[in-house]
Amino acid sequence: MATPDFSQIGGNTESDKKSFWSRPEGIFGMIVLAAIAGFGFLHLNDILEFLIRATSNILELSLLLGALGVLIFLFTSKDVRTAVFFLFKSLMRSITGTVIQLNPIAIMKIYVQDLKDKRQKMQGQIDTLAGQLVKLNKKINENNESIKQKFAEANKASSLSDRPGMKEQAQLATIEGAGLQEMNEKLAPLQRNMKMVLAFMEKVNQSADYIIKETEIKVRLKETEYQIVKESSNALKTAVSIFKGDPDKRFYFDESMEYIQDDMSKKLGEMKRAMDLSMDFINGVDIQNGVLSDKGQALLEAYNKGEFGLIQTDTNAAPNPITAPQPGQINPPKDAGYRNLLD
Structure with missing residues (x-):
């Protein structure tokens, strides 16, 4: 089913370019200007008080007049007005673009909801128009019945025309009856027009329902695509961050x-x-083991040749008079062995 073309409804608007104030950024700009004007109106007393106080001082009055002259020059200069207007347009467009970038899917859903609200409003108007058509048909039918009744009364009265007043x-x-007939003749074109308008509105309602459903499908598709692209982009950023690494964490x-390299180098140096x-x-x-080994080998060879002499101890020698205990002395002095060593 092809999408109906309603571009010709109400005239051809393709050649009519929208002005700045009819665009979203223009509407937002009007809201900003209205807010500024409202702020100025609320603080009008403060502004007047400042002006009165400023005019009481010659220096302040001079500065105020100078500022007023600059403002008059700016407002009367076409170039300045054009520059300010374009600057204002750029600012409003930037703010509007920022709002759109925050959540474009939500804005699209708001647009779809606005279409639904308008369709619901149109359905209410269709119901009202249908009710008016019912009233009009009822009025025409009532007039027809009244016409029949009046003509019947006229025929009856004509048959009794010999009576007074008949x-x-x-x-x-x-x-x-003629007046009612004339009324019906005037109501008949209105009835036809209302039927045509009502039929057209019904077709528009059906087409609007199709357009809204198609737009909803597009929004859901774009939402899915946008979500997939965002997830893919996040995954790709994560993959790239593996190679690049987070600067702080890196x-x-x-x-x-x-630190590990320095600590390992330090410990390896200490170990070396x-x-x-x-x-x-x-x-x-x-070396000492080698010397002892050579000495032991030489002693072994001497022992094998019979040239090795063992150190003998004299077990029968008399006890040392210095160290031997005296009879009757139980505990000799501790220095008894070396007391007279140097005498």
Whole structure:
């Protein structure tokens, strides 16, 4: 089913360009200007008080007149007005664009809801128009019944025209019937127009329902696509961040790596120094073991040749008079063995 073309309704608007004030940024600009005007109106007393106080001082009055002259020049200069207007338009457009960028899907849904509200309003108007058409049809039918009744009364009165007043009554009934007929003749075109408008409104309602459903499908599709693209973009950013790394986290990682490298170098240096110091001791022990081994080998050879002499102890020797305990002395003095050593 092709989308109906309603561009010709109410005239051709394709060639009519929208002015700035009819665009979204223009509407927002009018709201801003209205807010500024309202603020000025609310603080009008403060502004007047400032002006009165400023005019009481010559210096302040001079500055005020100078500022007023500058403002008059700015307002009367076409170039300045054009520049300010374009600056204002750019600012309003930037703010509107920022609002759109915050949540474009929500704005699209608001637009769809606005279409639904307008369709509901149009349905109410269709119901009202249908009610008026029913009233009009009822009025025409009532007039037809009244016409029949009046013409019947006129015929009855004409048949009794020989009676007094019947002729006038017949004329009155005929006039009333003719008036009702004339009313119906004028109401008939209105009835046809109302039927045409009502039929057209019904078609517009059906087309609007189709357009709204199609727009809803587009919004849901765009929402899904936008969500998928956002998730894909976030996933891609995460993947890229693996290679690039977070700057702050990367800094701490590099610092930790450098600390570990320095600590390992320090500990390896300490281990090398400890090994160097222990090598001197190990070499000395090896040399001493070698000397003892050579000496032991020489003693072994002497022993095998019978040239090795063992050290003998004299077990029958008399006790040392210095160290031997005296009879009757239980505990000799501790220095008894070396008391007279130097005498």
